[in-house]
Amino acid sequence: MRINYFFRHPKVGFSIQRVFQTVNLGVKKVFETEETFLPNPKSNIPAIFKNGMFARKKQLDINHITGDAHYLLYFLNTSKTVVTVHDIMYYSYLSGIKKKLWKILYIDSLTRAEKVVFISEFAQQQVLNEINLAQNQYSIIPNPVSPDFTLKPKKFNKVKPVILHIGGKMERKNLARTIQALENISCHLRIIGKLSEKNSQLLQECKTDFSNAFNLTNEEIVMEYENCDIVNFPSLFEGFGMPIIEGQAVGRIVVTSNIPPMNQVAGGGAVLVEPTDITSIKNAYEDIITNAVFREEIIQQGIKNVEKYKLSTITNQYATLYNELIEK
Incomplete structure (x- = not known):
C-alpha cells in the first residue's frame, strides 16, 4: 500500500x-x-x-x-x-x-x-x-511530539530563569501581554521568530532583558527548549499547541492558556492562565519561580501527559x- x-x-x-x-x-x-x-x-x-x-x-x-x-x-x-x-x-x-x-x-x-x-x-x-x-x-x-524532543532535566535558574517564547510577530501568540506581565520580574526572555515593531518598542519600554533569533533549524529549536527554564505559550487561539507537548517532552514547565484546546492538550501538565489578563500571567510566573514543589509537580505531570503524544x-x-x- x-x-x-x-x-x-x-x-x-x-x-x-x-x-x-x-x-x-x-x-x-x-x-x-x-x-x-x-x-x-x-x-x-x-x-x-x-x-x-x-x-x-x-x-x-x-x-x-x-x-x-x-x-x-x-x-x-x-x-x-x-x-x-x-x-x-x-x-x-x-x-x-x-x-x-x-x-x-x-x-x-x-x-x-x-x-x-x-x-x-x-x-x-x-x-x-x-x-x-x-x-x-x-x-x-x-x-x-517529534522524537527529537527527549527528556533533558535541567536545574531551574530561580535567580534569572530563561523564558522561551515561540512566535515573535504573530499577535495571537500573545507576546505583548507576556512582556508586560514579566516587567519587574528577574528573567531573560528568549524570543524565537521575527519581532513586530510594536513588540520591539514594548520590550524597550518595559526594559526587558531579552534576545531574539529566527530562521532556526529543527535541531536549533530543540536546543532552545533544552536551554530554557520555562516555555511560554499563553496563545489567544490555536488548533492544537505544539510548544506545550514539546516543552513537556524535554521536562520544562509550561505556561499556557486556560482555553481549548490548550488546556485540553496540556492534560494538567502546565500552569494555566487567562491569556487576556496580564495579572494572571504575572501571577503564574511568580508562583513558578518561587515555589519549587509546585514547579516540580507540574513538570512531572507534563512528562506523564506527553506519553500519549x-x-x-x-x-x-x-x-x-x-x-x-x-x-x-
Missing part, C-alpha cells in the same frame, strides 16, 4: 510540514510513503485549480491531505482520501462573498472525504458547528485508519 502525503507549498508555512514529516517517520516503517508539495503558494482560483490538477496526477492508493489545502477534495478520488483538519479559525475573520467562497473550498469540501481527522476536540467542534459529517466519517488523532502511539492510530480504507 502506498500513501501520498500532500503538503501545501513550503512558502505558506512549515508548521504542518513539520508535524506530518514527523508522522511519516513512523508510518513509513509500516507503509510505502511519498511526500508531494503543491506547486503554487497562492490561494486564488487559478492557483487552486493548478494545485488541484497537479495533485490529481500524483494520487496513490491512499491520498492524505495533511492540512490547509482542503479544496484538493474536489480533485482527488475521495473514496481513498484522508484529510487532517488543524483549525478553521480564518473563517471567523471573513465576511460577505469571500466568507461564502472560503466555506465551499475549505469546510464544505470536507464532506467529500472518506475520513476526516481532527487534531483536537476544539478543531472538531469548529467544523461540526458548520457542517454535518457522518459519525463514522471523522475521528480525533492528535499531533505527535509519542510518535509510536500516533503512528498506530494512523496505521489503523489507513488499513480501514484499504479494506473497504
Whole structure:
C-alpha cells in the first residue's frame, strides 16, 4: 500500500510540514510513503485549480491531505482520501462573498472525504458547528511530539530563569501581554521568530532583558527548549499547541492558556492562565519561580501527559485508519 502525503507549498508555512514529516517517520516503517508539495503558494482560483490538477496526477492508493489545502477534495478520488483538519479559525475573520467562497473550498469540501481527522476536540467542534459529517466519517488523532524532543532535566535558574517564547510577530501568540506581565520580574526572555515593531518598542519600554533569533533549524529549536527554564505559550487561539507537548517532552514547565484546546492538550501538565489578563500571567510566573514543589509537580505531570503524544502511539492510530480504507 502506498500513501501520498500532500503538503501545501513550503512558502505558506512549515508548521504542518513539520508535524506530518514527523508522522511519516513512523508510518513509513509500516507503509510505502511519498511526500508531494503543491506547486503554487497562492490561494486564488487559478492557483487552486493548478494545485488541484497537479495533485490529481500524483494520487496513490491512499491520498492524505495533511492540512490547509482542503479544496484538493474536489480533485482527488475521495473514496481513498484522508484529510487532517488543524483549525478553521480564518473563517471567523471573513465576511460577505469571500466568507461564502472560503466555506465551499475549505469546510464544505470536507464532506467529500472518506475520513476526516481532527487534531483536537476544539478543531472538531469548529467544523461540526458548520457542517454535518457522518459519525463514522471523522475521528480525533492528535499531533505527535517529534522524537527529537527527549527528556533533558535541567536545574531551574530561580535567580534569572530563561523564558522561551515561540512566535515573535504573530499577535495571537500573545507576546505583548507576556512582556508586560514579566516587567519587574528577574528573567531573560528568549524570543524565537521575527519581532513586530510594536513588540520591539514594548520590550524597550518595559526594559526587558531579552534576545531574539529566527530562521532556526529543527535541531536549533530543540536546543532552545533544552536551554530554557520555562516555555511560554499563553496563545489567544490555536488548533492544537505544539510548544506545550514539546516543552513537556524535554521536562520544562509550561505556561499556557486556560482555553481549548490548550488546556485540553496540556492534560494538567502546565500552569494555566487567562491569556487576556496580564495579572494572571504575572501571577503564574511568580508562583513558578518561587515555589519549587509546585514547579516540580507540574513538570512531572507534563512528562506523564506527553506519553500519549509519542510518535509510536500516533503512528498506530494512523496505521489503523489507513488499513480501514484499504479494506473497504
